[in-house]
Amino acid sequence: MRFNRVRFALCSIALLSGCGPKPLLTWEGRPPAAKSEGKVIVGSVTSARDPARGGTELHRVGADWEGVIPQSEGGLDQVLAKFLRDALSAAGYAVATTGDVAGATARLDAIVDEMWCQGPSEDITRAALRLRLRAVDPATGQVRREVSLADDASGASLSCRWLWRTLLDRALASAQTLLSQPELHAALLGANTANDAVAAPAPALVPSANGACPQGQTVTEDTAGHCCWAGQIYVPSRRACVGAPQWCPPHHRIDPDRCTPDPAH
Numbered sequence: 001m002r003f004n005r006v007r008f009a010l011c012s013i014a015l016l017s018g019c020g021p022k023p024l025l026t027w028e029g030r031p032p033a034a035k036s037e038g039k040v041i042v043g044s045v046t047s048a049r050d051p052a053r054g055g056t057e058l059h060r061v062g063a064d065w066e067g068v069i070p071q072s073e074g075g076l077d078q079v080l081a082k083f084l085r086d087a088l089s090a091a092g093y094a095v096a097t098t099g100d101v102a103g104a105t106a107r108l109d110a111i112v113d114e115m116w117c118q119g120p121s122e123d124i125t126r127a128a129l130r131l132r133l134r135a136v137d138p139a140t141g142q143v144r145r146e147v148s149l150a151d152d153a154s155g156a157s158l159s160c161r162w163l164w165r166t167l168l169d170r171a172l173a174s175a176q177t178l179l180s181q182p183e184l185h186a187a188l189l190g191a192n193t194a195n196d197a198v199a200a201p202a203p204a205l206v207p208s209a210n211g212a213c214p215q216g217q218t219v220t221e222d223t224a225g226h227c228c229w230a231g232q233i234y235v236p237s238r239r240a241c242v243g244a245p246q247w248c249p250p251h252h253r254i255d256p257d258r259c260t261p262d263p264a265h
Contacts, residue, residue, distance in 0.1 A: 031070040036094040038105040038189045042084050045077040045110045050239040062117030062160040087175035105190040107136040117160035127163045128152040135187035141254045145187035145245045216249035
C-alpha cells in the first residue's frame, strides 16, 4: 500500500513527462540549410539485419539484461526516414513532400544492415549503425550511386535511449559529408554516376540453383542463390527478396518491391 502511494506521488510529480513507456529510438529534427537544390524523394528504408539483432522487426532496436526493449512508437524505418530528410536538407538538397514527386531529381533509399543497441554488459552499453544509401532514378528505379554509412558508440552505465541520441547526432554529420561527395551529389541531382557496386545496365540472366532466372531477375552475391529483381537482397528470415528493384524488363513497372506487367502495354 505504501509502495503504491509512493509510486502515485512520483507519477504525479512526473506528470508532464509521463510515466508510460518512452520511445527508445527518436529523432527530433534539425534545421535545413539556407539554400537547397534538386528535389529528392526519401524512399524505402529496408531492414537486412541479423535476425538475432532485430531482423525485419522494425520495432526491435535494442536489448538489455531483461531481453528485447520494445520501441513504444514508430519503427526504425519511420525514424530513419525523418533522419534522412534532415540529412538531405542539412546538406543543401530540397526534399520532396509526400505526394509531391513531380520533377524529382532522385530518390534516396536506405538498406539497414545493422542498427542495434545492447546493454549494459559489464556496465558498458554499445550501439552500432550500418546503412547503405542508394541514389535512385525516380523514373526508372535504376540505382545511380551507392555509399555506406557506419558508426558505433559505447558508454558506461548509459541507457540505449541516450546512446541512440549520441550516435544519430554523430551519424548526421557523417551523412552530410557523404551526401556532399561529388559523385553522390551529381547522382542526387539527376546524373547517372553508377559505381562498380551497382550495375547500371540491365544484367544478363544468371543461372540459379534451379536453372535460369525469369526475365529481369538475377542471382548476385546479395541474393544467396535466389532469383531476385535487380538491386534487391534476399533476407533469409523473411524468405523473400526485399527492396525496390533497380529496373524492370520492358512492358513492366516497379510496384513497389517487385516488377509487374504494365497495363498500358
